[in-house]
Amino acid sequence: MHLKRKKDQREQREFSWLFVVTISFIFMTWMIAIYLTLQSPNNESIFFDAVVALFTGVAFTGVIYSLHLQREDLQLNREELKINREEIARNREELKAHKEELQRQLFDQHFQFMLLTFSQKVDLFSENYSTQEYLLDMEMIALPKRTVLSEAEFITKFTPERLNTIKSFNDVLTYYDQHYQFSDKTHSAALCMMTLAITAQLSSLIRIVNKLDLAHENFAYLQPQLKKAMENALTLTQKYQLIAF
Numbered sequence: 001m002h003l004k005r006k007k008d009q010r011e012q013r014e015f016s017w018l019f020v021v022t023i024s025f026i027f028m029t030w031m032i033a034i035y036l037t038l039q040s041p042n043n044e045s046i047f048f049d050a051v052v053a054l055f056t057g058v059a060f061t062g063v064i065y066s067l068h069l070q071r072e073d074l075q076l077n078r079e080e081l082k083i084n085r086e087e088i089a090r091n092r093e094e095l096k097a098h099k100e101e102l103q104r105q106l107f108d109q110h111f112q113f114m115l116l117t118f119s120q121k122v123d124l125f126s127e128n129y130s131t132q133e134y135l136l137d138m139e140m141i142a143l144p145k146r147t148v149l150s151e152a153e154f155i156t157k158f159t160p161e162r163l164n165t166i167k168s169f170n171d172v173l174t175y176y177d178q179h180y181q182f183s184d185k186t187h188s189a190a191l192c193m194m195t196l197a198i199t200a201q202l203s204s205l206i207r208i209v210n211k212l213d214l215a216h217e218n219f220a221y222l223q224p225q226l227k228k229a230m231e232n233a234l235t236l237t238q239k240y241q242l243i244a245f
Helices: 004-040 043-127 131-141 151-157 160-179 189-197 202-209 225-240
Strands: none
Touching: 043 160, 043 189, 043 202, 043 225, 131 151, 131 202, 160 202, 202 225
């Protein structure tokens, strides 16, 4: 900006000198014409020519000055357009940041409510998950092959309370996956809170779900929506590395 100002001042001085030289040249030419008029016997004709030359020079000088003013106006217009573009760009960035902040606030409000509901279900589920069952689950998780449960075994293991917990887990993860549109998606504070809400008991149950061969025909008794929720919860858990399998 400082260099540009110095350049403008230099150009202004150069034009001023040029303008002064032009006026001086016209004035000297006219004075010479007047002198020659006084020395000539045909004074009227030469005087008329001198007047014509004077007005021609003045008109030429006016054209030069008009062009200079137009040039300055164009320069000012270009600078004003540049300032306007920069201002528009700043406003656009501010609006983008404001919109992103508003979207983040709306997401946080809904996510906090869903996470609170999920945490309550997890706490209730963990209270009724015995140490003996946890140890048996660890043995089942250690098996090299996937497991198929009969309908009776599945109902015994996955009570309505536990299925609701898994469904709530899937709902929170699905909402996060679909609505968290910011750059820190894999390392966000929301995802960190989600990880903290997962207890050892829930982690064990999700590992059991991962051990089930849900595509097996013996699991035909499962409701399609329930099977889809369990599979989706596994997919998103592995995607965001919430539980180590």
